[in-house]
Amino acid sequence: xxxxxxxxxxxxxxGRAWPDGGSIVERVVQKIETPPPVAASKPRRVLMKxxxxxxxxxxxxxxxxxxxxxGRTSLYAQVIDGMHRAxxxxxxxxxxxxxxxxxxxxxxxxxxxxxxxRSESGTQKDTSVYIDNEEHVWKFIxxxxxxxxxxxxxxxxKASEDxxxxxxxxxxxxxxxxxxxxxxxxxxxxxxxxxxxxxxVDQHDHLRLPLKLGDxxxxxxxxxxxxxxxxxxxxxxxxxxxxxxxxxxxYDEPLDPAIFQxxxxxxxxxxxxxxxxxxxxxxxxxxxxxxxxxxxxxxxQSGPAGVAASDMEALLKVFxxxxxxxxxxxxxxxxxxxxxxxxxxxxxxxxxxxxxLRQLARPGTLEFRILANNHxxxxxxxxxxxxxxxxEVRDGSGKRMAWWVPLRVGTENSMNHPDIVRRVRKxxxxxxxxxxxxxxxxxxxxxxxxxxxxxxxWLGHPALAFRLxxxxxxxxxxxxxDHLPNKSAGVTYKLGIIFDGQLFSAPAIQSKIYDRGEITGxxxxxxxxxxxxxxxxGSLPVQLRMVVRHPQR
Amino acid sequence: xxxxxxxxxxxxxxxxxxxxxxxxxYQRAAxxxxxxxxxxxxxxxxxxxxxxxxxxxRLGQLRNAASFGTxxxxxxxxxxxxxxxxxxxxxxxAGYVDRPIAETCDWMEPYKExxxxxxRLPEHERIVMVMRYVDGRSVKEIADATGRPVGxxxxxxxxxxxxxxxxxxxxxx
Numbered sequence: 001x002x003x004x005x006x007x008x009x010x011x012x013x014x015g016r017a018w019p020d021g022g023s024i025v026e027r028v029v030q031k032i033e034t035p036p037p038v039a040a041s042k043p044r045r046v047l048m049k050x051x052x053x054x055x056x057x058x059x060x061x062x063x064x065x066x067x068x069x070x071g072r073t074s075l076y077a078q079v080i081d082g083m084h085r086a087x088x089x090x091x092x093x094x095x096x097x098x099x100x101x102x103x104x105x106x107x108x109x110x111x112x113x114x115x116x117x118r119s120e121s122g123t124q125k126d127t128s129v130y131i132d133n134e135e136h137v138w139k140f141i142x143x144x145x146x147x148x149x150x151x152x153x154x155x156x157x158k159a160s161e162d163x164x165x166x167x168x169x170x171x172x173x174x175x176x177x178x179x180x181x182x183x184x185x186x187x188x189x190x191x192x193x194x195x196x197x198x199x200x201v202d203q204h205d206h207l208r209l210p211l212k213l214g215d216x217x218x219x220x221x222x223x224x225x226x227x228x229x230x231x232x233x234x235x236x237x238x239x240x241x242x243x244x245x246x247x248x249x250x251y252d253e254p255l256d257p258a259i260f261q262x263x264x265x266x267x268x269x270x271x272x273x274x275x276x277x278x279x280x281x282x283x284x285x286x287x288x289x290x291x292x293x294x295x296x297x298x299x300x301q302s303g304p305a306g307v308a309a310s311d312m313e314a315l316l317k318v319f320x321x322x323x324x325x326x327x328x329x330x331x332x333x334x335x336x337x338x339x340x341x342x343x344x345x346x347x348x349x350x351x352x353x354x355x356x357l358r359q360l361a362r363p364g365t366l367e368f369r370i371l372a373n374n375h376x377x378x379x380x381x382x383x384x385x386x387x388x389x390x391x392e393v394r395d396g397s398g399k400r401m402a403w404w405v406p407l408r409v410g411t412e413n414s415m416n417h418p419d420i421v422r423r424v425r426k427x428x429x430x431x432x433x434x435x436x437x438x439x440x441x442x443x444x445x446x447x448x449x450x451x452x453x454x455x456x457x458w459l460g461h462p463a464l465a466f467r468l469x470x471x472x473x474x475x476x477x478x479x480x481x482d483h484l485p486n487k488s489a490g491v492t493y494k495l496g497i498i499f500d501g502q503l504f505s506a507p508a509i510q511s512k513i514y515d516r517g518e519i520t521g522x523x524x525x526x527x528x529x530x531x532x533x534x535x536x537x538g539s540l541p542v543q544l545r546m547v548v549r550h551p552q553r
Numbered sequence: 554x555x556x557x558x559x560x561x562x563x564x565x566x567x568x569x570x571x572x573x574x575x576x577x578x579y580q581r582a583a584x585x586x587x588x589x590x591x592x593x594x595x596x597x598x599x600x601x602x603x604x605x606x607x608x609x610x611r612l613g614q615l616r617n618a619a620s621f622g623t624x625x626x627x628x629x630x631x632x633x634x635x636x637x638x639x640x641x642x643x644x645x646x647a648g649y650v651d652r653p654i655a656e657t658c659d660w661m662e663p664y665k666e667x668x669x670x671x672x673r674l675p676e677h678e679r680i681v682m683v684m685r686y687v688d689g690r691s692v693k694e695i696a697d698a699t700g701r702p703v704g705x706x707x708x709x710x711x712x713x714x715x716x717x718x719x720x721x722x723x724x725x726x
Contacts, residue, residue, distance in 0.1 A: 002718060002721055002722070003718075004711075004714045004715075004718060007667070007714055007717050007718060007721070008686055008714070010664070010667055011667065011671075011682070011686030011687055012686050012687075012689065013663075013664075014664040014667065014668070014686075014687055015581075015686060015687035015688060015689055017660045017663075017664070018581065018687070019660065023577070023580065024576065024580050024584075024598055024601055024602045024605070025573050025576045025577050025580065027602055028572075028573070028576045028602055028605045028606060028609075029569060029572070029573045029576070031602075031606055032569055032572065032606070032609055084555075084559065113568065114567075114568065114569075114570070134570065153573060153577070154569070154570030154571075154573040154574060155570060156555075156563075156568065156570040156571060156574060157570070157573075157574055157577075160555055160574075164555065450689040451689060467689065469689065469691075470691040470692065470693075473691065515691070
């Protein structure tokens with residue numbers, strides 16, 4: 001009998017195996033006629049009429065009770081209702097500048113139902129712009145000459161993710177952890193607004209300040225229609241308060257339709273993400289004469305000789321997904337006997353041969369670690385640099401506190417930021433550049449990944465998009481939440497993405513990351529396809545020693 | 554994330570994008586339901602597509618917007634049965650085989666058994682199972698989408714897993 005875990009795993013595998021072309025959303029949307037569906041037709045049967053009569057009486061009774069009791073819907077429901085009633089939504093987020101005390105606009109988003117969604121974030125010089133005009137999605141950074149275009153799946157999806165989710169989060173907080181704060185009431189844009197103050201904050205929720213409630217305050221303001229119009233976070237300064245973050249929500253504001261049209265100027269290279277994906281898939285489908293055959297001889301690294309039948313089956317699946325799970329189909333995998341697997345390349349070329357060998361030998365491990373920071377980890381860095389022959393720093397109890405991770409081959413000259421701690425180590429004839437990372441209690445690794453696929457970053461370079469499961473997302477949000485920029489100290493943390501023991505990239509953490517992310521790092525399409533296939537396939541079921549016998553024909 | 558009920562209301566107000574969101578949310582459950590009848594992935598996709606189009610046309614007749622998912626799966630099943638009858642008739646008349654199934658649906662082979670069993674689950678359990686394990690959504694996301702409390706979703710999931718376990722064991726013996 002299968003265990004519940006086996007069934008869960010089987011279903012998750014099924015979800016991962018689901019083909020990219022398996023979605024019917026576009027087909028359905030195309031076929032839907034534009035006029036909205038008609039309202040419920042009047043039921044003709046007598047019984048139905050009687051039922052409606054009874055329902056109406058009950059509704060009348062309920063309405064009378066509501067009028068007598070002065071019943072009110074919850075604060076959460078009122079805020080959410082206000083959000084859903086709005087035809088347009090405009091959100092502006094200001095924060096205290098990282099070096100000065102001036103408030104700076106950090107991001108701005110606009111949404112108009114059935115028209116589109118636009119968001120802008122970053123500095124004036126380098127603004128990341130995302131536009132969904134219901135026809136296409138456009139992603140670009142102002143001043144750069146690359147624009148990423150893909151088909152729109154409806155701007156409401158992005159608006160739900162970016163805007164509605166934020167308001168929903170604050171509305172829940174208003175309902176569960178706020179009290180009325182009359183002394184904070186203010187008038188904004190000529191409208192008197194009621195203030196609510198947060199009375200309980202989850203340390204890992206949206207505030208990560210090392211401050212106690214009382215040293216900082218979170219205020220939400222509701223207008224007369226109970227719509228959330230402003231959220232303010234402030235820190236105590238002397239006898240008063242200093243605003244550190246301010247979010248302004250505007251509803252039903254007239255929006256210029258031009259803001260949903262891309263305005264990136266001339267001489268721009270447009271990367272069509274859908275087209276690129278389709279091309280890669282097309283290339284993979286081309287049939288070519290079969291290439292050489294490898295035979296992998298496998299033995300467990302420890303324990304009795306021979307590989308268990310269940311492990312062999314799992315291994316075959318992992319190999320197959322690694323070689324054929326990306327946009328490209330590389331080889332046919334077949335079990336020869338209890339300890340040998342035959343791998344037949346679909347094409348006869350050296351590049352494929354190298355890719356197959358790399359994919360077979362790859363451990364397929366992924367971890368996310370925080371890079372040691374010169375401002376914060378001074379003592380650890382001193383210890384690590386004292387003896388450069390050692391690979392790691394341990395504390396008195398033997399617990400690993402920090403360790404050196406080699407940079408991905410070919411990227412040795414990257415990551416020269418002064419906050420990053422690096423060393424160059426001689427290894428036989430060549431040099432290896434290593435970066436110091438520190439331990440954390442969360443240990444976010446590739447075991448939490450539920451899916452990885454080819455995507456494109458803001459500059460149009462292939463990137464690896466991934467999604468984590470519930471547990472992984474929770475840990476990832478804690479890891480990133482604990483390492484948000486400390487503006488007063490001028491500290492920004494870097495998240496090291498370590499694949500197969502090599503540091504691939506280290507983006508700065510600007511906000512909390514939940515269950516989705518993107519790995520960039522000067523990849524080719526093939527690199528990303530292989531990485532995605534490896535992550536989707538999972539790691540090898542048992543620790544194996546593998547000998548690859550080279551082509552027999 | 555807007556709930557099913559909200560998406561249905563928005564669709565009734567003419568928001569095509571809201572209906573697209575509903576399709577995204579329930580498409581796999583609908584395809585699996587149809588696949589149990591048709592045993593052909595592409596035909597199951599066609600049946601699911603038809604089911605969504607029918608659901609869109611008749612959305613005004615849906616009295617409880619929150620029960621959109623279960624209603625849709627019933628439509629998908631009926632549609633699959635009709636498509637299956639038509640396919641069988643065509644095959645009988647002309648020896649017609651519409652697609653080389655074995656070639657295009659290799660990936661379904663290892664999961665055929667479990668797909669059959671999922672389709673036996675009551676609709677409400679089928680929806681949460683597919684959302685949780687096949688779509689990879691969190692329990693919280695499912696609770697938000699279906700408008701059910703997190704505790705209810707968790708219970709439905711564990712019940713469904715138990716049922717699948719028993720049924721799969723029966724098949725193996």
